[in-house]
Amino acid sequence: MTRDNDNNIYRLITRAAALFGGAQVASILCSVIRTKLIAVWLGSTGVGIIGLYNTAIETITALTGLGIRSSSVREISEAEASGNRHKLAHVATVVKRWSWFVGLLGAVVMISLAPLLSRWTFGDDEHIWGFVWLSCTLLFNALLSGEQAILQGTRQLRKLAKCSVYGAVAALVTSVPLYYFGGIEGIVPALIVYTAVTCLVTLLYRNKEIPAANLTLRQTAHSGKEMVVLGIFMTVSSFITTLFAYIFSAYLNYKSGESAVGYYQAGFTLMNKYVGLIFAAMAMEYYPRLAGVCHDTPLMSRYVGQQNEMMQLMLLPIMALFIVLHPFMVRILYTAEFYAINDYLLLAIQGIPYKAISWSIGFVLLAKGDGKLYFITELLSDSITFTLNIVGYEYFGLQGVGASYTIGFILYLIIIYVACRRKYGIEPGRKSWKATATTIVATTAIYVAYILLPLLAWILTGIIVALSCVMLYRKWKNPAAEAQ
Structure with missing residues (x-):
């Protein structure tokens, strides 16, 4: 590798750190504002309920997500580096379909476990429908993760940073009113809106240059193994x-x-x-x-x-x-x-x-x-x-x-x-x-x-x-x- 290429790598690393460091700071700031407003309007009870719901969502996501968000980046990056657009389309399609699969799997698991989750988490049956409705957030998160992996793997870093910042801001603006007007009853709708808006922003910025590959279900399953x-x-x-x-x-x-x-x-x-x-x-x-x-x-x-x-x-x-x-x-x-x-x-x-x-x-x-x-x-x-x-x-x-x-x-x-x-x-x-x-x-x-x-x-x-x-x-x- 030449000195010029070395220098370009150093500059790339520096600028990527600044880009994503800034994006993370913006996202954290949105999270702090959201948490502060929830604490003021709903008190410790509201913050606690949200924390319990999020813990359940994160646990099921971890168990059913199969780590695709991280592992798929490798496959996409390798396909992108090969310069073979057909291979890239193949891998991207596999990632998207597997994202749908793990998202639906997570939703089904949460719906099936809703009665148990309500009793284990809250000690009653009053939150069963809350978990049922929140099952859709697992699908939104899975689709979001798949598109983010494709953007990261194809090195669309500026788009990925925009997704992070714009998604956090849009989700903050659209979900906060539900906490204010709905109070405790607005928690579940707000969590759904927050995830849905973040997913929508990512879909708007997704890599549209990669065509869908024509794959059978068996090919999709085998390619994603x-x-x-x-x-x-x-x-x-x-x-x-x-x-x-x-x-x-x-x-x-x-x-x-x-x-x-x-x-x-x-x-x-x-x-x-x-x-x-x-x-x-x-x-x-x-x-x-x-x-x-x-x-x-x-x-x-x-x-x-x-x-x-x-x-x-x-x-x-x-x-x-x-x-x-x-x-x-x-x-x-x-x-x-x-x-x-x-x-x-x-x-x-x-x-x-x-x-x-x-x-x-x-x-x-x-x-x-x-x-x-x-x-x-x-x-x-x-x-x-x-x-x-x-x-x-x-x-x-x-x-x-x-x-x-x-x-x-x-x-x-x-x-x-x-x-x-x-x-x-x-x-x-x-x-x-x-x-x-x-x-x-x-x-x-x-x-x-x-x-x-x-x-x-x-x-x-x-x-x-x-x-x-x-x-x-x-x-x-x-x-x-x-x-x-």
Whole structure:
């Protein structure tokens, strides 16, 4: 690959991160506004009912969705990269039909379980029809996911970002009046409208250039087999991760009570939801690009290395600011009571550089469609992290859990690197490892300075943020200059 192509990749990564980072911030803002209005108009009861309904919807979606939203991106990306329009039409048609299937399956399951869901969730039979009506949201979500996968796989990234932002805004505007005028009775209609409008916006922006392929049901089922198998592995892995998290929360509750669970959830949310925004944003562009070259190991290695370099460059200023500003962030997002998580945050943030490079390497398994190895590595990682969490909390409290977060990602990096290196010959390259080491050294220095000399930590943070912004700007506007 030439230097010009390398520079184009750096610029592509930077712009994709800005595009989807902005889209995610807009979507989160809409969600915050919606939640705030619901809390004001319906109170804690309304918020609780919505949460229970959404939990049921998400659970059934996870069980019946077969992971198609994520696994299908690989198939579409590979077809798009081949340049064979007939193959692309074939795969897109398969994805759309399977989306209809899992959507209808989810709806039927929810309708069938409506009486049980009402009793298990609310302890009565008064919400049976609520679950029956909400079954249509599973179909809307499935169709939405299929179209999003096609947009992502064909690299229609700007359209995908527009779907996210416009869908969130339109859904907010159309659903909020139902809460205001309908009160508690308006919850079910509002949830349906919210999902339907989001789906409609995505359908308006769907890739209309891909024609429908003429396939029989048997051909559709056979062609989707590999996609579904990978999706099932991903779904089971996600379920196990959630299960371990639940067991650890139950352990915390047994050991120290609900307040300990609250502290842990608050800290974990800060690390994964807010700091993790950049990971989710960059995955939208990185995954289909990597899947498109899944048969070219040297090029995959180059892409992995470049992705990690940019990840480290973007995360370094965020981590530096996080270290010096975390007390203010905790105070703004929670209350002074949650200062108890400060030590957890300071230790956990040190694991982000290891998470970035292991994340970059880990996508190789999804791009290759190696669901079995993906499942094994994720299971090992979850088991190790869970064990470290228990040991860390037993001996050091929340501070130990923060340390286990970092140690867990160090061990996961070793696991995923060895697995991808031995099976596929993937090597991120010297520049990538150097970028990772630079981030680790810089953030460790700021951490030590923050503990011993806070003023020095602020000075170092200012220098790092300024240099990182200059380098990112050069990557954005004139990447060739950065390579010289």
